Amino acid sequence: MTDVDVRELRNCFGKFATGITVITAIAPDGSKLGLTVNSFSSLSLDPPMILWSLDKKSKSMDALCAASHFAVNVLASDQMDLSNNFARTSDEKFDDIELTTSEFGLPLLAGTVAHLECSNINQIEGGDHIIFIGKVENFDMGHKKPLLYTNGQYTVAARHPGTKLAEPVEEDRSSSDEFIIPLLLRSYWEISEPFYKEIQDEGIPASHARILVHLSHSPALTTRELGTAVRVDMATVAMSVNWLCDNGHLNRVEDDKLVISEEGLSHLNKVQSRAERFEKEILDGYSDEDVNMLKSILRKLIYRADV
Ligand SMILES: Cc1cc2nc3c(=O)[nH]c(=O)nc-3n(C[C@H](O)[C@H](O)[C@H](O)COP(=O)(O)O)c2cc1C
Structure with a gap:
């Protein structure tokens, strides 16, 4: 296929519904890094691995390549503002953001659906993006509903009307x-x-x-x-x-x-x-x-x- 209409292709990719994560890490100068990412995917259970991809134009590229670990913060349905906050280039992304620090020293966002702390084990070239592969070292999860993204819009999940609630056997x-x-x-x-x-x-x-x-x-x-x-x-x-x-x-x-x-x-x-x-x-x-x-x-x- 030649002469792909990039905007149309992006719309086509957007038909695939995803969750939303914020990747956080510590830069070599000790400052906190965070950016909104929906290219996250689970990769392997044994060993436990995940992946996500970063635009080569990202301001955070060098620091993320150098980081030994990163955290994947899976956003909850009431965290749309956090997603927008970390989707902009700014030195003030972490102002007024409620955080805890993980045992690897990673900033973890409060109120999320889940956290995955990963060692940054590999980066692979993927066209105009770099694919980051992480080995999951630690994870936790809560009861909240996830924030979703499809057709360029935030959405929330609802149980499909065709599915039945599980009855206790x-x-x-x-x-x-x-x-x-x-x-x-x-x-x-x-x-x-x-x-x-x-x-x-x-x-x-x-x-x-x-x-x-x-x-x-x-x-x-x-x-x-x-x-x-x-x-x-x-x-x-x-x-x-x-x-x-x-x-x-x-x-x-x-x-x-x-x-x-x-x-x-x-x-x-x-x-x-x-x-x-x-x-x-x-x-x-x-x-x-x-x-x-x-x-x-x-x-x-x-x-x-x-x-
Ligand atoms: C819903 C959503 C999903 C995004 N997913 C990605 C992604 O998977 N990879 C990426 O490089 N940028 C993604 N972005 C864009 C980045 O969050 C944004 O460009 C951010 O400013 C990059 O951080 P930087 O300023 O440190 O480069 C996404 C933005 C939104 C709103």
Whole structure:
């Protein structure tokens, strides 16, 4: 084939949906390097290897060729801004970015779906790109949904409507699966940990967020009244209230009563949109009919009356 229309070819390549990663490394001068990459692919399980390719025009080429290790940060669906941040040439890419440092001294981005720390074992010429091959030395992963990229746009994954949710096979069911209370408790344990983590990513512990939720739709309350309303012991609720007041989320009014502040309300909005997103993920694949029936039965259990 001759005279390829590069723009058309790029569009054609873009039909293939990918995840998005940020490759991070330390340059020989000790500065941090990071760039958005969707050419990442797994390569081998044994030995564990991955690859990705870098445009020969990249400003980071020399430093990446010289780096002994690099990290692959697999971005989550709420990290589109991070992808855009690391897709530009700038000395300020790492300003205000939440990081940890790996045992190889690599900068790891917080809140991602997964990290793979790799030794930089080979570079191969591939047309106008260089293919980097890494040996996976360490990896970790979480529960979040990945950020995807296709047709030049960011997208998120949804379960295909044609696939069924996995039903537990009969032998896997324990006898406690026959009783409603263990089922309710287990379903709570399964979703509460990732849910509280999601809420905490907004910057305040989930126990504090519950107080904000309650005060957003109640009149001013004393700390004691609040403890009774959210069913938390006095010592814990007093600690949460002090933290929320110190951080501007609550205001004390007359008679030492508490009201939610403007800042508290705006924080609550962010927490609630995260909670909504999380709930959508949890319920992905269930029909509206199933979801409504679940809600109705839970309400009946809570209020002990037909709802
Ligand atoms: C979704 C997306 C995927 C990208 N994938 C790659 C890639 O696989 N390889 C590459 O060299 N550049 C890729 N880029 C472009 C680089 O992130 C961008 O050119 C970056 O500024 C390069 O860093 P540098 O300024 O240090 O050269 C991608 C950009 C986006 C938005």
